[in-house]
Amino acid sequence: MxxxxxxxxxxxxxxxxxxxxxxxxxxxxxxxxxxxxxxxxxxxxxxxxxxxxxxxxxxxxxxxxxxxxxxxxxxxxxxxxxxxxxxxxxxxxxxxxxxxxxxxxxxxxxxxxxxxxxxxxxxxxxxxxxxxxxxxxxxxxxxxxxxxxxxxxxxxxxxxxxxxxxxxxxxxxxxxxxxxxxxAKDRAGFVVNSLLVPYLLAAVRMLGSGTATAEDIDTGMTAGCAHPMGPLRLADLIGLDTVAAIGEALYEEYREPLYAPPPLLRRMVESGLLGRKSGQGFFSYRAA
Incomplete structure (x- = not known):
């Protein structure tokens, strides 16, 4: 070799x-x-x-x-x-x-x-x-x-x-x-994103429905489930455009609603609110 x-x-x-x-x-x-x-x-x-x-x-x-x-x-x-x-x-x-x-x-x-x-x-x-x-x-x-x-x-x-x-x-x-x-088998999302992205999209849907604030959703998962980072901050870190693109690819492959990027995520991407790399996503990363 x-x-x-x-x-x-x-x-x-x-x-x-x-x-x-x-x-x-x-x-x-x-x-x-x-x-x-x-x-x-x-x-x-x-x-x-x-x-x-x-x-x-x-x-x-x-x-x-x-x-x-x-x-x-x-x-x-x-x-x-x-x-x-x-x-x-x-x-x-x-x-x-x-x-x-x-x-x-x-x-x-x-x-x-x-x-x-x-x-x-x-x-x-x-x-x-x-x-x-x-x-x-x-x-x-x-x-x-x-x-x-x-x-x-x-x-x-x-x-x-x-x-x-x-x-x-x-x-x-x-x-x-x-x-x-x-x-991993050659399927859209492979192992990690097939599990992770529906979780991130569920958090976006929860925020969009008004169930809880972004801060409380993330605190729920860090303090309640011992996750090192909440789903919305993690989505910001990955890049909201990337999360949306992965969701689109997963939905195209499987046609299951849990993979479809929700409207709130689509609007944020269209508005250039991409997370850490743009300075603003579900949270602000701009210097005060």
Whole structure:
């Protein structure tokens, strides 16, 4: 089994930055790519801040921080991922955009043993693999936010993914990155989001119906069920647009009402109230 030494990341947003950071901290060569080099450099700046926080907390030595940062290159053109042994797509949760990216990656990453992976939260892997000429090398590799802190990675093979690809990426996530891995069937939402998202949507419906305030709904689950974070703050952390997109994908797959994004969530997304990343969601994150 060929060792993966160079990882390409497509998307320098919150998830892409986190995946790039854990790969670099594991001693891998990383190329962080976005639509422009400036966007990729902004992602690198976010990684640098995260690494510095880890050093100040004592979880990373100054030498290890410097080594990880030196291992990350930035790119504004997907062609610069040609030499990667593994490319992880971490773009926005939009099936059309992701499919187009996989079509491009299939042209660029020509090494026959290279793996193309998606960090999608909900889109079936088979649909993305169908955009390539080697669906056996396409797999889901779903990390959780914040990636440096959350130990889980879902590994999702499609019906076409080879066993060799599945075993290779599971070993990569587990043995190289030190993550806990679980295997999920190629169904929208996989394991975690199939359970989590209906819970988050139920909290939004409860708020929309006036049953309780956002603060009381979250306190009910933290103080009453020992959850580390309430559902509405968690939705804000994930991003309300992402929660809505996952809900849409789940509803399209299963046609069950519990997966349908409620009107309140739709209106908030349409209004640009996306949670932490926009400064306002169910709670405010703007500086006073």
């Amino acid at each position: 060929t060792a993966i030494k160079h990882v390409g990341i497509v998307g320098a947003g919150q998830m892409g930055r986190g995946i790039a950071e854990v790969c670099a901290r594991a001693g891998l060569t990383v190329t962080l790519c976005d639509t422009t080099e400036d966007r990729a450099r902004a992602g690198l700046a976010g990684i640098a801040d995260s690494l510095l926080r880890a050093e100040k907390k004592g979880t990373l030595t100054p030498a290890d921080r410097a080594h990880a940062l030196a291992g990350i290159a930035v790119a504004g053109d997907i062609s610069q991922l040609a030499g990667a042994g593994l490319v992880i797509e971490a773009a926005a949760e939009d099936e059309e955009a992701k499919t187009a990216l996989f079509r491009q990656l299939d042209e660029v990453v020509t090494d026959p043993v290279a793996v193309l992976a998606s960090n999608t939260s909900s889109i079936p892997i088979a649909r993305l693999a169908a955009a390539t000429r080697r669906p056996e090398a396409v797999v889901g590799l779903h990390f959780f936010n914040p990636v440096p802190l959350m130990p889980l990675v879902e590994v999702i093979p499609s019906l076409h993914t080879s066993k060799a690809t599945e075993l290779r990426v599971r070993a990569f996530a587990g043995e190289v990155l030190g993550k806990k891995t679980i295997l």
